[in-house]
Amino acid sequence: xxxxxxxxxxxxxxxxxxxxxxxxxxxxxxxxxxxxxxxxxxxxxxxxxxxxxxxxxxxxxxxxxxxxxxxxxxxxxxxxxxxxxxxxxxxxxxxxxxxxxxxxxxxxxxxxxxxxxxxxxxxxxxxxxxxxxxxxxxxxxxxxxxxxxxxxxxxxxxxxxxxxxxxxxxxxxxxxxxxxxxxxxxxxxxxxxxxxxxxxxxxxxxxxxxxxxxxxxxxxxxxxxxxxxxxxxxxxxxxxxxxxxxxxxxxxxxxxxxxxxxxxxxxxxxxxxxxxxxxxxxxxxxxxxxxxxxxxxxxxxxxxxxxxxxxxxxxxxxxxxxxxxxxxxxxxxxxxxxxxxxxxxxxxxxxxxxxxxxxxxxxxxxxxxxxxxxxxxxxxxxxxxxxxx
Numbered sequence: 001x002x003x004x005x006x007x008x009x010x011x012x013x014x015x016x017x018x019x020x021x022x023x024x025x026x027x028x029x030x031x032x033x034x035x036x037x038x039x040x041x042x043x044x045x046x047x048x049x050x051x052x053x054x055x056x057x058x059x060x061x062x063x064x065x066x067x068x069x070x071x072x073x074x075x076x077x078x079x080x081x082x083x084x085x086x087x088x089x090x091x092x093x094x095x096x097x098x099x100x101x102x103x104x105x106x107x108x109x110x111x112x113x114x115x116x117x118x119x120x121x122x123x124x125x126x127x128x129x130x131x132x133x134x135x136x137x138x139x140x141x142x143x144x145x146x147x148x149x150x151x152x153x154x155x156x157x158x159x160x161x162x163x164x165x166x167x168x169x170x171x172x173x174x175x176x177x178x179x180x181x182x183x184x185x186x187x188x189x190x191x192x193x194x195x196x197x198x199x200x201x202x203x204x205x206x207x208x209x210x211x212x213x214x215x216x217x218x219x220x221x222x223x224x225x226x227x228x229x230x231x232x233x234x235x236x237x238x239x240x241x242x243x244x245x246x247x248x249x250x251x252x253x254x255x256x257x258x259x260x261x262x263x264x265x266x267x268x269x270x271x272x273x274x275x276x277x278x279x280x281x282x283x284x285x286x287x288x289x290x291x292x293x294x295x296x297x298x299x300x301x302x303x304x305x306x307x308x309x310x311x312x313x314x315x316x317x318x319x320x321x322x323x324x325x326x327x328x329x330x331x332x333x334x335x336x337x338x339x340x341x342x343x344x345x346x347x348x349x350x351x352x353x354x355x356x357x358x359x360x361x362x363x364x365x366x367x368x369x370x371x372x373x374x375x376x377x378x379x380x381x382x383x384x385x386x387x388x389x
Contacts, residue, residue, distance in 0.1 A: 034335030035108045035130050039326050042082035043334075046102035047315065048112035048122060053090030061114065062087070064309035065136070068348075069111065071303055072319035079323045088113050092121035099125045099133070109134065109334045111318040114311065116142050123147035132336060134321070134354075136314045143358025148339065150314045150352075153359060154186050154265060157286045158193030158234075160364045161263055164284070164378055165232050166197040170261050173199055174230035176221055178209045178242055186236035186265050194234075202228035207242075214245050222253035225260045238266040239274045247279030257282045269367065269374050276372045286364040288349030289380040296348035317347030321354075343384065350380050 037043050047069055049062035066085055073081045084107060086098035095118035099110055103126050110126065110133045113119050119135030120142040126133065127146045135142070138151025165173065173194050177187040187204065194201050203224040207217035225233065233255065237243040247262060264285040269275055296316065300308040324345050325333035332338055336356070344353030350363040366378035 033130060033337070034132050034332065034339070036331045037108050037326070037334055039329045039331065039333060042080035043322070043326050044082045044084060044106045044108055045319070045322060046099070046107035046110045046112075047083055047085045048088050048095060048098050048102070048110060048118075049085060050088055050090040050114050050118075052087040052094070055090065058090050061309050061311060064312040065112065065114075065315040067300065067304050068308060068312040068315040069319050071300060072316040072323070076319070076323040076327075079327050081319065081323065081326075083319075088118055088122075090115065090118070092117045095119070096121040096125040098122070102126075103129045103131050107131065109322060111315065111322070112136055119147060119149075132334060132339060134318045134339075136311060136318075140359050145358065146336070148354050148358045148360070150317055150360060151311075152288075152362060154189035155192065155359065156362055157265055157364065158186075158189040159196060160193075160286045161234070161265070161284065161366065162190065162193035162197040162199060164366045165234075165261065165263060166194075166199040168261075170231040171199040172202045172228065172230050173232045173234050173263075174202055174221070174224055174228060174260070175204045175234050175236075176217075176246070177204070177206050177236040179206045179213070180209050183209070183236045190234050190236070190265060202230050207246075209242065211245060214242055214249055218246070218249035218253045221250060222255050225255050230260050232261040232263050234263045234265065236265045239268060239270060243268065244274065244277055244279065247277070247283070249279075251279055268369060275369050275374060280369050281372075283369050284377070285367055287367050288362065289365055290374075290376070292350050293348060313348040317345070317349075317352060320347050321345040351383065353384060 049065050050058040051062035069083055073083060084102065086102050088094040088098050095113045099122035102110060110122060110131060112135060113122060114136045116137045116139035119133060119137045123133045123146050133147045135147055135149055136151055137149045138153050140149060140153055143149045175187055175190050177183040191201055205217060205221045205224055207213045237246050262283040264283055267287055268280055268283055268285045274280060296313060297308060325338050340354050340356050344351050352360055352362040354360050363380040365376045365380040368375050368377045
């Protein structure tokens with residue numbers, strides 16, 4: 001119980017932060033086109049990082065983001081990027097100040113910051129200046145106007161998994177979510193994903209985010225599986241919180257994953273020890289193409305001598321997108337219209353594209369845990385016209 005409660009406290013902290021970010025709707029950035037640029041000269045790009053917050057973790061992240069951005073610049077060939085790094089101090093006020101300073105000094109686009117409130121503040125600060133913000137956040141509540149989120153989103157993951165599930169004949173889906181802000185956001189994403197894929201949500205069960213809450217809810221979930229004929233159980237739980245106990249309790253209550261497929265909205269392979277748990281065997285989840293990310297890790301290690309921060313790849317992706325657009329030679333390369341081109345871009349995790357509403361789509365593989373190991377059962381699409389799209 002103690003280990004679960006520790007994990008629960010961590011997850012509740014994350015959920016509280018998510019709830020705080022949702023409240024940002026009071027200050028929404030307005031839509032912009034984008035500045036004209038001279039593609040024959042180095043293009044000024046501002047990178048906003050969370051250094052200076054007093055947190056060693058933020059400083060490590062800031063360094064990794066800078067390294068990844070410079071690695072991407074080195075891969076652009078003849079395209080010249082004038083990267084300018086600004087510290088936000090990890091706070092919205094710092095992000096606002098940094099964004100204004102960056103544009104005052106000539107930045108044509110802003111890459112970052114990481115945290116949702118900071119990204120929102122940066123976007124609001126420069127919306128009237130006609131500058132777009134490619135933030136590292138995954139919070140879609142701040143997306144829109146001149147703010148785009150590069151981080152992986154629940155909606156993208158839910159769409160991919162729901163489409164695959166329906167394609168495998170598992171159309172009748174039971175949703176199970178923890179009673180937290182993040183759990184509710186995940187539930188909505190799954191509902192929309194199932195509807196989009198042509199499946200049916202046959203029932204929804206939520207549970208109090210505690211060990212007792214999961215134990216109490218398990219019999220009800222099992223009963224709903226049997227009474228509705230659910231062919232899949234789609235869960236919002238993550239490995240740091242309810243997932244280990246929830247999957248085991250469902251098995252203990254005679255929910256057979258070979259009949260009602262277990263599906264996860266979050267990564268089930270991190271930490272790797274999770275894959276040895278009996279409850280997750282056979283489960284499906286989505287992830288970027290692992291071979292591509294391993295290639296990025298290897299190149300980063302070779303260049304800098306340390307492993308990259310997991311978020312750092314977003315900085316590479318942002319520079320890759322900017323570089324691809326600048327290469328076109330179009331003075332409007334950094335407008336919202338150009339950024340949201342349908343063909344998308346290639347990043348460290350595969351293809352991705354930005355949408356007009358500020359969210360993103362990323363190509364994901366479907367993975368399964370089998371015999372304590374990870375197996376890719378449906379490869380990530382290599383283009384947006386292929387299977388899965």
